[in-house]
Amino acid sequence: MVLSDLKFAFPDLAIEPGSIDSWLGNSGHVHVYPTSEKEVVGLLKFAHDHGKTVSVQGNGSKRGFGGLKESYDVLLSLSKYTGVIEHSPGDMVVTVKAGTPFHELQAYLAKHQQQVSLDPAMPHLSTVGGVIASNDSGPKRMGYGSARDIVLGLKVVYPDGTIIRTGGKVVKNVAGYDMNKLFIGSMGTIGVITEITLKLRPLPKCESLVFVSFQDNRLDELRSFVVKQFDSTLEPTAFELISPSLAEQLTGHKRWALAISLEDVESSVIYQENRVKQAVPKHTDVHIFRYEEARDFWNRLLSISPNGIGESAEQAEMKVGLKIGVKNIDVLQVLEECVELQQHHNLVVYGHGGFGHGLCHVVLQGTGGEVETAIQALRSIVQKLNGYAIVKHIPLFLRKIIHVWGDKPDSFFLFEGIKASIDPRRVLNETRFIGGI
Template identity: 50%
Template sequence: MDKPLLDRHTLSIEESAAKFSNWNANVFSPTSEEEVIKTVRAANEKGQKITLVSGGTKLGYGGVKSNYDLTLSLRELSGIVEHTVGDMTVTVKPGTSMKELQDYLRKHDQMVALDPSWPAQATIGGVVASNDSGPKRLKYGSARDHVIGMRIVYPNGKIIRTGGKVVKNVAGYDMNKLFVGSMGTLGVITEITLKLRPLPKCENLIMLTVREEALDDLLVFKKRIQDSMIEPVSLEILSPALSKRLFNEDGYSLLLALEDVEKSVAFQKRWVKENKPAGVVMSIISEAREMWNTISNFHPNSLSDRDHTTTRSVMKIGTKNLDVFSILSETTRIQHEGRISVEAHGGAGHGITTVSLKGDAEAVIETIQHLQTYAMSMKGYGIVKHLPFSLRHRVNVWGDKPSYFKLFEGIKQSNDPKNTLNEKRYIGGL
């Protein structure tokens, strides 16, 4: 498949690396698994350090090390390996962008039910390595829920296969879950097998808006929705600042997505209209796919952040689903203080909030630390997904070490005893 052209306003991977990773390493782009094996094995034997990159959108995500000996780019290791339409599975190489993959599957009325940020540039390898997801995680889950098999190259050059190429293949521990979300610290992914879903026959996107002081109305209605028989794909709440920018609406907006056969969608839409609180304004967004694409691309990534006058950052905050309302209220309070621009959206069903910050470097750092502390007070966490490298050492990008960190250390030591792959890219400096 042809490579998509980057938007002319984006940085190249090399330019992005200078700002977000401070690479000083040679870049090697293998085109086959055999080349990956030879490169990784040779570096491991020599005690060299390798950093991994694919699409380049996550160069600002974690990581406080810059002096790697080699950068292994998987962008050229791309394409569809196998697509079994009847079994609804696809095997793909890691450098394939999400847009390429979805465009290919759409011809067969199928899809990977993932909606990560920046699908035109983000690759399936990066999405899986970071366990990325979007607003539709409520119904479809994250990357971890879609991977059924992988081929992994260990630092010593050994190849292992996790899972298989059919949906029901796992007996005992699902090894895929060990590598999904590990940020490339345990092995190099060279193939990924994913389970697919049919394209929905009908899609509807409903927007419910309330005044800023009436956020509790959405909270009450959210509880009622989840006690009902309707099955929304998303319950994504936008902060007033983001709602204003995207829809010119004053207040919080709830994006409620419905995907099913036409009769079912019509029934659920009617239920929402009949049961919404009196103070909630309801509207239908006709171009649902276009709007989701806008949401996916609203915050900066390592290729799009060309701003040299202000500091931009993105946080991922995980809490219990009802605590999303508190997180969004806090981001709105910070926005009203006027020291920094804060735009946010959070899943009232899955508990993940994405916060985009823009302002003076000191204000951004202080806000990151405050939101991490605020999330921890609710037994949640705050991760920095995007921040210039020069500032990353000033914050704990992964938050505090979890109680099970020793388990992570043991797995890393077992898989990569020489710290060959992506050293200091993951929790606690792993």
């Protein structure tokens, strides 16, 4: 019924029958692929007026992130709404359509010696809109900041088809409330982001990765080294701790390791490399990678996260991804707990975490019962550290058991009020965000 109604109302819109996905959920009985903002507006107004629910996605890599529904009436995919709308190299600002693949935007900007200063998970699969809607970031958040630091403006379509603009297209824009923050990380529950204006930064003249591996689990030496480096004049863009099991995947050596990213002019980078080499304790191995080798390492690290493209219930073991936030130095304790979990459970556990920002990304691989136990154990240790643990990718049947966003915060009534005000008919991405919003 929805399919025929949509085809009649939008004869020029790309529409196809969908299917129910009981493994990851968040699918749609009908899939639509708008290529213009006008089509997005028309579709949302249709859904709003006819009581239909809409699931919003970019390329589908985050289908396992939040949500308690197998299928919505309509799956709105922005994967064909792509391209750069405006680029001002002199002002270092770009406006892009939300469905644009993240890696394609970076490749375009690289021709102008510029970049979007974000390093999200799965950059080869993610769209710009998906990165912003989920507030995704990686190890270089230490030097780059998060999406909230670089988004200058957004164009958003409300559930009733109303178009609004937030922010602007210039770097110095401080008038009024910063409405951008309302939509960044809201998982598409209060509006469909169609355009994003981003602040850019130049590509570094020189990029280096100093990879320090520690023998024999010398964690006291590792901790002491980290503290001393943060008290030094070192200016890394990333200071990432790598668990032994992940280091083995990336380098072939199962050891605790640090990946330190340095970006600057060549003389500065070489100076900082030498400072690190002089400061490392004995019984460590130091390897330095530059340019393409360094970028290849970070791309491989960012690709470890499980995702919603190509995953099915036929897999022997599931992969679950978590995002954990703690105080900087407590990253070590979180990853130590991951090692313990792998030793005492029938699980594969690996991850990395940033000493500069306290965010850890952990992957659990195993059966449902073992994964559920591991998540509870990690949340227990994180709670003692006054941190939080969000499950970023997990099958639907476990999302119905585990609160992927954790407990409702004291400010939940604000989230609830915003959702009720903007989307009272609960059209968009119902149950995808915290507290089932």
